Amino acid sequence: MTVTIIGTGLIGCSMAYRLKETGFAQKIIGVDNDDRHLKTARRLGWIDAAMPLDEAIVQSTLIVIAIPVDATAVTLPSLLSKIDKQVLMDVGSTKGIICGLVAGDSKRGRYVATHPMWGTEKDGPEAVVKDAFKGRVAVICEKERTDADALQLVEELYEKIGMQLVYMDSDVHDVHAAYVSHISHIASYALSLTVLEKEKEEDAIFELASGGFESTVRLAKSNPAMWVPIFMQNKENVLDVLNEHIAQLRKIKSCLEKENFVYLKELIENANKIKRILK
């Protein structure tokens, strides 16, 4: 099968690699506005050919949109109008607005709304991870609006690359993603800003940074070109969780101010319950 990947960045190229490796695809065509990404993806062997979108479409069974969610919102409706029997899927971190945009489209059935829960703080074709996606969850939204053959093809793809499928309404997806992905990025950005701010008066503030700091701040390296559109499209849910997060921090702050260390211990014991989820 020939698969076109629109967006030859971290996600697109990591998926391209896995699709070839597992035998799901025999040929990968890369499409990207950024010529440097296309050239790098070609040089590193992630894609077999680079060509303009319209040429790529006619040669492909499946087209994967792997670009920032604001660009997806623009591209998806026009892509739907161009395809015939091909299957179209996206891999973006928001689903509500995207699904809403094509809800009334006569070709809606050819589109499969998905979100594979995998990524790193890096971007671009140089950042490919060869065992990407394995063992993680892939969400498929609004499967009832998708043609049976299109759904089946995408299910096969995710199973082939070792992902576990979860089905969800697009709005429910966006709430869940805000809580277990988007807020982690915001917390990490804010932590980075906090310490960088202090660095202005204390040159050597990072001298003592250790593993714990690294792990909480890792996501702060993530690209705004990807994340600002996610926060825009999922604004209401992100604000809800951000308000709750600030409230939790204020609770801890109040314990410190009042020297209420009994309640602080209780809060931390509650936070420890995350061990039930993360082994």
Add this chain to the structure above:
Amino acid sequence: MTVTIIGTGLIGCSMAYRLKETGFAQKIIGVDNDDRHLKTARRLGWIDAAMPLDEAIVQSTLIVIAIPVDATAVTLPSLLSKIDKQVLMDVGSTKGIICGLVAGDSKRGRYVATHPMWGTEKDGPEAVVKDAFKGRVAVICEKERTDADALQLVEELYEKIGMQLVYMDSDVHDVHAAYVSHISHIASYALSLTVLEKEKEEDAIFELASGGFESTVRLAKSNPAMWVPIFMQNKENVLDVLNEHIAQLRKIKSCLEKENFVYLKELIENANKIKRILK
């Protein structure tokens, strides 16, 4: 050399292992109020003998205090009164209050105030990491108040286990630790509480949790018996950084509320500058 480790938990036993492995110590004596820890440490081979403190002291050249900082505050002054030519060091995450407690002690010179910047979210002798400490920074505070031979012994210890030495005033240490270690734990605890709170209405909220969430929430598994005393002893600094962190989160929140995505992008680009520090 015989070394006594007071506190046979993660830090004490990981250090015990490294001291034997590198040939710095020939014999390790474990001291702990918790008999189960002592037995486990013995069974796993981290310590060669377990005995009461007073017996251990007379047999040792070096005594390492590796217990929570509230217990250190109690133990350190009484230990100083018991030793003769031995060297005493602690490895706790706060230094100001601890150093203050023994500042006027006639045997102050035998004590070396240190903080090796290594740890994990786990605790107890089962959690030992065999290549612990390597390549990380160890802070020594108030070296000018320490006898030359005591300082030299502890410097040799840290060099032997592969740590890079940094010298700091105890108050400066506490400010730095608040920014690059203590706040990470608070942010992580609050993030865990935020999502666990949501789980009360949304059963499956963790279904989509991926690598990013795991890394920001990992520290939320950390033991309150260790961390509450750290926050208590470093309260003022932790409150400063917590206020700054909440202010940064509110800036991001305001961008979302006002849909000021240009400024949000700018904030994230600033946060990205952490790449300069964390490769």
